[in-house]
Amino acid sequence: MAERRLIAVTLDEGSVPRRSADLEHERRVAIYDLIEQNEFSPRGDHGGPYHLHLAITEGRLVFDIRDQDDTPLGKVILALSPLRAVIKDYMAVCSVYYEAIKNASPARIESIDMGRRGLHNQGSELLVERLKGKIDIDRDTARRLFTLICVLLTRD
Template sequence: MTDPKPLRRLVAVTLDEASIGRSSPDVEHERAVAIYDLIEENSFGPKGVDGGPFTLHISLAEGKLAFDIKHEDGRQVVTHMLSMTPFRRIVKDYFMICDSYYEAIRHATPAQIETIDMARRGLHNEGSETLKERLKDKLDLDFDTARRLFTLISVLHWKG
């Protein structure tokens, strides 16, 4: 028998369709994988709120990142607004390196692909650490959850 999944977790994640537009197939794939992985395994909960599980709706509102958190049954928990300013350079650099990576996997040698992928992962980790730091007083989340959320934020920022 397996242990039931903990309550301090996300069971649904949505992105505001008005905040995103058409993306390349590579970006759409990253978004779909991040959402799937996030739902499958995460550690997430608003500080000072008992219980769960939670749903999360991510959007851009007036240039700010909005995390709208609800209980699974739809009861409102909290909406956190974050400035996008700390993420702009990281996201810009991340997408530049992602473009290089996607091009490399079509034409480059395995060594070149590995080098670009290491740089991509480094920027992704930097963005994830920035997100964790910005949310430390608002949310409890682990690094893997922050990584997947950073992917989704990148998609919003890229299109927003």
Template structure:
């Protein structure tokens, strides 16, 4: 990963295209929180971008592919990347299953059991984040923490409630 300048190499806006669709108020809230967290702290720069950020990111879904349209602060287009979500499908599915177990365990399980499930949940989240980071490596420079936040957003985009 190239050295990232936190003043310029960052996202200042993330927008969900209408292709994402709207959902229940709870899911919309989770999406808003994921976007807020991503914008609040991130390191992000398109590979081979000769200009300077900060950047805007517009996400859309087209035929099970995530489209990342990147522009500058002034709206001028930088790059558009299309990413197949197939390699993430299993991880996202497993992550949701573990999350459901975690939320169920919170109600009645012992603290050690809850902690064990939470460790598994975090492990899957890390695996998904690394997979996403690896898939974007030749397209976008980002740190692992930003990949984690972006993976969270990808998960929330697929959450049906």
């Protein structure tokens, strides 16, 4: 039985020349959590486990899928336009959230965080929908991948 999971995830470092400390922390946590537990199964006759390289190329999101020996298995390329609005809203709320945790009341922080999580869920569900028929992923995997996509698209 093939292992339908990710064992390595990398981001195209050329897509993000520099990151804020908060964004870098989000990247590290998302990759760590993703490797610890995920469900990732590209359509086709490939067995896992998989390496995934995420990149933005010519305005498109590229899932470069490789086997455990780093042999290319294929790419899934998605248009970014369906994701851009939710990513923009999510990153705006994240910015407010990071400022709020410095000096806002716990109630205010919780309120902002609820909105942030709602947008994150919305983006994750949209990602699952966009990958349907190409890559099967579970909800937690989608959430972590959405975080990484936001990292790729955010310029500080």
